[in-house]
Amino acid sequence: MKTKKTVLLGITGGVAAYKAAELARLLVKAGFDVHTVMTPAAKEFITPLTMKAVTGNPVFESLFDPLHRSATAHIDLARDPDIAVIAPATANALGKLALGMADDLLSTVLLAIDLATCPVLLAPSMNTTMLMNPAVQENIRRLAARGYGILEPGEGLLACQEIGKGRMADPLEILARVQAILERKRDLEGRVVLVTAGPTREALDPVRFFTNYSSGKMGYALARAAVERGARVILVSGPSELPLPAGVEFYPVSSAQEMHRVVMDKVLEAEIVIKAAAVCDYRPELIQEEKIKKGGDLALKLVRNPDILQAIGSEKGRRFLVGFAAETEDLLENAVQKMEKKNLDMIVANDLKREGAGFAAETNLVTLLYRDGQLEEMPLMSKYDLAHCILERVSARTG
Ligand code: PMT
Secondary structure, eight states: OOOEEEEEEEESSSGGGGGHHHHHHHHHHOEEEEEEEETTTTGGGGOOOHHHHSSSSOOBOOOOOOTOSTTTTTHHHHHHHEEEEEEEEEEHHHHHHHHHHHOOOHHHHHHHHOOTTTEEEEEEOOOHHHHHHHHHHOOOOOOHHHHHHHHOOOOEETHHHHHEEEEOHHHHHHHHHHHHHHHOOEEETOEEEEEEEBBEEEEEEETEEEEEESSSHHHHHHHHHHHHHHHHEEEEEOOOSSSSOOOOOOOOOSSSSHHHHHHHHGGGGEEEEEEEOBBOOOOEEEEEEEEOOOOOHHHHHHEEOOOHHHHHHTOOOOOOEEEEEEESSSHHHHHHHHHHTTOSSSSEEEETTTTTTTTSSSOOOEEETTSOOOOEOOOOOOOOHHHHHHHHHHHHHHH
């Protein structure tokens, strides 16, 4: 029986390959058993001997290496690890994985890895123009949508002497992500979580609508994190450009009325409901059948949309309800009022006036308020990390 968690470290041929040795050293120091697979191009930048010396393990370089214990080494290598990290991941490596190509040991092993049992983190690293190339961006989005973890490249001076985005994520940051993923509990196994995300669109005529700035990032992060913690996740989302988190049951909607209908139907299956969607409170009383023509001033009558969360709260049963409050003033007072009015167990209050919080940002800055009067101020963090913090609290209160 193995005593250490195993990391498969894939190195592809980019200048940042030299940092893979530092990453391996950090992983070994943190107690991981590290097995390295190098592509032929990676060996132009760093030697297998260096990786062998740092990890204390033989390095795998070829599909047909006499070093392999069996004739199906790519399958053995894919079965063993608890997590795989490809650092650096070149444009070529990302493209091959996105297309399902397997023409060397690493790309073959990657296709043989089951993401449900072995998470794979990709650390892209390349010149900014290459990184921003639509083909590379599309591959990254595709891979993220399939459930690969993307370690965002940093900005700075690149090997090509340009300044921009494309530096491989810092080895310490990669180590932290590996540790966070492997230490994460599957504490929502067997639970059904309904998450709402994104804005709603309230049509005015065939070409115009009212909406808000919600991107869906907070709700999608919650859905992804809930899947990672073992839940069955029902995601009901207004229009969003984001890739769908792997493993969710997805119900796209447009208007608040549509979201209301779908949520009231699906909520019967859920024990935990998290409403991160920014639902438009009002909609035009009439949707004009034809495009409204320019003329003089125009007065519109708006009517109230159903309050979905309040409707769930009024027939709460044993469900655990989490709401969000997006406020520009009197944050805590308004959040407490919403929690009481909607019969919630917990509310996540975003202070929209603070840098890095709220709509469309990658990060959020929130206060968590609970029905029993407890309050927790959270530091600035990514929406993904916040999603895990919220779910950890939900799990502790519903376990
Ligand atoms: O999507 P992002 O760009 O990542 O942005 C995230 C976010 C800022 C949208 C998110 O973190 C957030 O705060 N969502 C709730 C915003 C909001 O609409 O707050 P509210 O105070 O208007 O509503 C309070 C709660 O009632 C929310 O849980 C909301 O989903 C729910 N509600 C509101 C109105 C309505 N008609 N029906 C509802 O269910």
